[in-house]
Amino acid sequence: MTVSASQTIGPFFRVGMSWMDAQNVIPTAMAEAITITGRVLDGAGEPVPDAVVEIWQADADGAFPASWRGFGRGFTDEGGNFGFVTVKPGRVDDRQAPHIDVSVFGRGLLQRLVTRMYFPDEADANAADPVLSSIEDPTARATLVAAAMPSHFRFDIHLQGDHETVFFVY
Numbered sequence: 724m725t726v727s728a729s730q731t732i733g734p735f736f737r738v739g740m741s742w743m744d745a746q747n748v749i750p751t752a753m754a755e756a757i758t759i760t761g762r763v764l765d766g767a768g769e770p771v772p773d774a775v776v777e778i779w780q781a782d783a784d785g786a787f788p789a790s791w792r793g794f795g796r797g798f799t800d801e802g803g804n805f806g807f808v809t810v811k812p813g814r815v816d817d818r819q820a821p822h823i824d825v826s827v828f829g830r831g832l833l834q835r836l837v838t839r840m841y842f843p844d845e846a847d848a849n850a851a852d853p854v855l856s857s858i859e860d861p862t863a864r865a866t867l868v869a870a871a872m873p874s875h876f877r878f879d880i881h882l883q884g885d886h887e888t889v890f891f892v893y
Contacts, residue, residue: 745796748778748809755783755810758875759840762803763827766883770803774829776880778807778840785813785821811842820848820855827880836890840878841868854891863889 749756759778763771775798782791797805812821820841827836841849849855849868858864866888869876880888 746805746807748780748792748795748807751808753810756808757811758806758808759823759869759878760804760806760872760875761869761878761880763799763805763829763880764803764882764884764886766881766887768881768884768886770799770801771829771882772799772801772803774799774803774805774827776805777826777828777835778809778823780809780823781812781815783810783813785815814848818851818853820845820852822852822855825878825880827882829882836882837893838880838888838890839867840876842876843868843871858889 761776763774763776765771775796777797778795780793781787782793787793795807795809797807799805809823812823814821822842823840825838825840827838839854841852841855855864855867858867866881866886869878879886882888
């Protein structure tokens with residue numbers, strides 16, 4: 724198999740993008756800490772072992788104070804797994820549901836992919852959210868809502884295929 728030019732640019736993300744404790748937006752011992760896990764999968768459902776996932780979010784009050792980092796960066800492992808420790812964000816305004824902005828970088832991607840992660844326990848807010856409700860197909864809309872697990876939220880990112888995550892143009 725011959726690789727295309729875009730497939731030869733990596734994987735080099737760990738060399739220039741790693742910094743200590745990047746997946747922990749807040750200390751894991753904080754009472755309000757939540758864990759988000761997921762996998763990055765290609766169009767065939769295979770794990771992407773060398774992707775970078777970044778998150779940006781408001782704090783629990785829906786604000787962005789100077790003391791709030793609100794940013795995390797995680798690298799996928801051989802199984803395509805990533806994880807973050809953060810807080811569930813509050814609503815940033817009366818229209819938007821609590822959400823986390825997500826970017827994915829990886830080999831073969833000439834630009835980052837941008838999406839959002841919404842919370843399953845915010846059904847009314849999710850239904851009113853202008854971004855989420857702009858997606859007409861309910862199956863596609865569901866790709867942006869994390870699954871509630873017993874001890875964490877799970878948000879898998881499918882780059883292509885039948886379960887492709889909705890990505891936004893920015």
